[in-house]
Structure formats: structure tokens, C-alpha cells
Amino acid sequence: MQDGAGAENVRAAGQATLRTDLGALAENWRRLSARAEGAECAAVVKADAYGLGVAPAAFALAEAGCKTFFVAHLSEGEILRRALWDTAAQARIFVLNGLSPAGSRLYVQSALIPVLGSLPEIEEWADFCHADGALHPAALHIDTGMNRLGLAPADLNRACDLMRAFTPVLAMSHFVSSEDMSAPRNRLQIDRFEQARAKLPPMPASLCNSSGMFLEDAPFFDLCRPGYALYGGNPTPGSDNPMRRVVDLSAVVLQVRDIAAGETAGYNARWTAPSRRRLATINLGYADGFLRSGSEGPIAVDVFVGGHYCPIVGRISMDLSIVDISETGPVKRGDRVEILGPNIEIDDLAAQAGTIGYEILTRLGPRFHRVYERSDESVFIQNDTAISSSSM
Ligand SMILES: *Cc1c(COP(=O)(O)O)cnc(C)c1O
Secondary structure (H helix, E strand, O other): OOOHHHHHHHHHHOOOEEEEEHHHHHHHHHHHHHHOOOOEEOEEOHHHHHOOOHHHHHHHHHHHOOOEEEEOOHHHHHHHHHHHOOOOOOOEEEEOOOOOOOOHHHHHHOOEEEEEOOHHHHHHHHHHHHHHOOOOEEEEEEOOOOOOOOEOHHHHHHHHHHHHHOEEEEEEOOOOOOOOOOOHHHHHHHHHHHHHHHOOOOOOEEOOOOHHHHOOOOOOOOEEOOOHHHHOOOOOOOOOOOOOOOEEEEEEEEEEEEEOOOOEEOHHHOEEOOOOEEEEEEOOOHHHOOOHHHHOOOOOOEEEEOOEEEEEEOOOOOOOEEEEOOOOOOOOOOOEEEEEOOOOOHHHHHHHOOOOHHHHHHOOOOOOEEEEEEOOEEEEEEOOEEEEHHHO
16 A cells, blocks of 8 residues: 555646746746836735635745735635735735625734725725724725726715725726737826826825736836736737746646547547547546637647647547647657646647636646645645645
């Protein structure tokens, strides 16, 4: 019988593996921070740090010097506050989705700052602060064109009245299409944000997401809120990626088989071998976030194995995919196949799967062996338990 650690290693060798380079994550934060020209650089770690794991990501970011974090949900804020309790208790945590109805007390209990995005939320926070006898902090979300969350210009006067009951610490808005550098809408949104700010009492302001930080207008204000670029996504689509790679994803070849011309592969026989072909079946499917749309479009998703790019053939299924390895070097059972890594960027995979890199990252599944690396040390973390590799 295998002992616990031995069994763990054997299991890991056969599992699809998601490697997160926390050193590269920290480096990306430092690059963005330098870019912000004196404005504070926060980190957006919503959706479990874009699928990579909020606790290890937030530790690495806090250690690099990040003092302000953004999550989407109250529950994400509570998890992050617990995770940072021992190492970065002073970190500010903003909750982008605003005030959960009747939940005001929970924000205060976990020292979370709601981003208030409508008059009803502002009223609720003001009433709560009044009843609590304390000027608790909150941020204000100003709508400048997204029409999703945020105050309209007509709401601002009433908001100013209500704000006397609490401490407004940030005015923010969000770009609609900052990844399109030439979109006139970017300038329009900056102007609208300036106009709204002029009607509010003086307070720090924030507008930029990752791509916003690369606009020529450089509207950094006091605080930037990058997410995607921290995790290695390209904030400047169409140009070279200025960020370091953070994520490596590999799957494992379960078997290799030769099929004759005219044979089909996968569900519904959507692909027919044009000639004798060699196929590899890998342990990765749509339940792992390898999107089924990647096998439905006109161009198949590529993976990298045997030194070459190889196309997925047939439909991606829940737990498995099939790769045509006829044109690459030798491949055998147990070999690793690159899904994301030095040869395949997040944005490339996304384009082939007909989506955006944000969706690729946030769909990364729960079944991977997850490895977090930091230059010389590496830790293995799964299900919220961290075991340092030295104890394995
Ligand atoms: C997600 C989000 C961000 C981060 O955006 P990226 O494009 O990932 O950098 C910033 N601000 C708000 C309001 C968001 O919802």
C-alpha cells in the first residue's frame, strides 16, 4: 500500500495539473503598480482570483505590497478577510456588487467596504450607519455608460445628502470597452466620470481596470483596479502581452490509438479521419473548463504536444478530449499535453474557443491537481488545506 504522500504523488502524476506562478503574479502587480504613476494599485480577486485560488493569490499580492482588494460578492469578501487575517489584517476589501439587502451588519463584522451602486443601497447604508452610531466607510459606483450598476447623474444630489451619514472613501466607475484603445467611448466615460466627481465632495477616485491602465489618456486617478492582467491575460489585445505568464495547464495522455481513414471520433461522429490517423485521448473535458465550444467552431482548438501544435478532433466531452497527433513527434501514454503555457496563451485558447480569456480562467475546474510555485519553494493546496511540499 502507498502511504499518504506517496499516493498523493502517484495521483498527481496522472491528473491534469494547474500550475500558478505566484512569483509572476507578484511581478505583474509590481509592473502595474509602476505603471500607475503614483496612484495606488489594488488587485481584483473576485471569482476566486479569476479561478486561480483567492487565498494563495491574495497572500502573494499582499506580500508584494498590495493593500487594497476588490471582490464581487459579500461571501467572497468574508473568505478573503479570513484568509488575510493573520498576514494582512489592515488590507482594505471592497465588495463590487454592492450592499446585499439587509446585510449591512455582515460588512462591518468582516470589515468589508460595500461599493454602493444605487440610491436604495445608499439609503440602506445610511440608515444602518445612523442606527449604529458610526460613520462606516463605503465606496460609490458612478455609472458612466455601462448601465449595469452605478448612480445616474440625476441621483447625485440625493446621494450627497445621504452620504453625511457615512464615510465615502472612493468614487469609482468602470470602462465599457477599454481593451479597444481607439474606442471614443473611453474618452466619453472619463469626461462623464469627471463631471460626476465635480458634484461630489472630494474623495479618492478610481476608473481603470487592466486595459484602462494602458489607454493613452492614462486616467489613473488615485487608485487602479486591475484583475485580468495580474493573472497574465493580455490587457492590450492585438499587441504583445506586457504581462508575465502566471498559469500553466497540462493534461495527461490516457491512450494512443491508430484509426483507419473513414473512421470517426467522439460523440455524434462529428469528425471523420481523412486518412489513417493517430489519436491521443487526454483527461480534460468541459467539466474542467475546456469549453465544448472549442470543438464546435470552424477552427479546432490546438494543444501542444510532441513539440508541435495538434488539433482537437471530434467533440470535447465532459472528462475527455481527443487530439490528432499524426503530425507531431512521438507521444505515449502518460505524456503531458500543454493546454496553457509557453506555447499557448490564455487569449489564444480563448479566441479558438470563441470566448474571452476571462471566461477561460474563471471556468478552470475543481478537478485539477493545483500547484502554487514561488521561485524556489512550491506548495500544494487543495480544498483550502495547504501542505508545503517539503512535508509530502
Ligand atoms: C472585474 C472588474 C475589474 C477588473 O477588470 P479587469 O479587466 O479584469 O482588469 C475592475 N473593476 C470592476 C468594477 C470590475 O467588475
